[in-house]
Amino acid sequence: MLVLAGEFRGALRTLFFPSHCAHCGVATYDDRDFCDTCIQVIERVRAPACDICSQPYQGEIERFECPNCADERFSFEFAVCVVRSRGPVRELLHRLKYGREIWIARVLAELMREGLADPRLAGRDFDALVPVPLHALRLREREFNQATMLAGHLSKITRIPVANALKRVRFTGTQTRLDRRHRMQNLRNAFAPHKNADVKDKSLLLVDDVLTTGSTLDACASVLLEHGAASVCALTVARG
Numbered sequence: 479m480l481v482l483a484g485e486f487r488g489a490l491r492t493l494f495f496p497s498h499c500a501h502c503g504v505a506t507y508d509d510r511d512f513c514d515t516c517i518q519v520i521e522r523v524r525a526p527a528c529d530i531c532s533q534p535y536q537g538e539i540e541r542f543e544c545p546n547c548a549d550e551r552f553s554f555e556f557a558v559c560v561v562r563s564r565g566p567v568r569e570l571l572h573r574l575k576y577g578r579e580i581w582i583a584r585v586l587a588e589l590m591r592e593g594l595a596d597p598r599l600a601g602r603d604f605d606a607l608v609p610v611p612l613h614a615l616r617l618r619e620r621e622f623n624q625a626t627m628l629a630g631h632l633s634k635i636t637r638i639p640v641a642n643a644l645k646r647v648r649f650t651g652t653q654t655r656l657d658r659r660h661r662m663q664n665l666r667n668a669f670a671p672h673k674n675a676d677v678k679d680k681s682l683l684l685v686d687d688v689l690t691t692g693s694t695l696d697a698c699a700s701v702l703l704e705h706g707a708a709s710v711c712a713l714t715v716a717r718g
């Protein structure tokens with residue numbers, strides 16, 4: 479009887495307070511974050527994709543390393559990216575970062591949860607989630623760091639603690655016009671360990687919203703490894 483009453487209350491709640499699609503806003507009635515239409519246009523990163531940087535690949539090969547990763551080694555072991563940064567996800571990332579719709583971080587962290595089941599991550603133990611930091615100037619302008627918010631939600635899901643182990647010490651400005659080598663040069667020395675950050679012998683999972691070229695995650699991972707981290711992998715919502 480109690481169970482039935484609970485179910486009834488649940489049904490009433492969804493009838494009168496339906497959940498809404500995070501992208502288009504239509505009622506979903508069943509606590510899902512996306513409606514049927516939007517979920518279908520969200521492009522998952524699926525095999526075949528690069529084992530290191532998750533760059534999707536056109537072809538039949540199941541496992542491979544893209545030319546970028548074959549050319550120059552990243553400092554992180556690999557980066558798992560869950561979806562392509564296109565359509566609804568691209569728009570949600572934009573609304574989170576520039577529209578200050580911070581509730582979107584939870585929705586995106588739910589997508590990241592899928593990334594935890596990726597064979598590269600499944601079965602691995604991490605001591606801490608490390609969000610990619612923003613420079614203090616940008617943090618002041620935006621008032622929050624989306625990577626920290628994603629890591630916070632992911633921490634609730636995984637019970638892995640968040641370690642704000644890094645800080646951004648150089649303002650690198652927008653990097654979109656630079657090629658890969660110049661981005662990497664520009665980012666060298668942009669990050670430093672936080673005072674009191676204890677990363678020695680720790681297995682760390684870097685968390686960010688998007689991987690575009692991988693240079694930011696690379697720079698972060700190299701600082702963590704230089705300061706004694708045992709291993710550094712990465713997880714992002716999207717692959718640019």
Ligand SMILES: [Zn+2]
Nearest residue numbers: 499502513516
């Ligand atoms: Zn929708």
Ligand SMILES: [Zn+2]
Nearest residue numbers: 528531544547
């Ligand atoms: Zn790659």
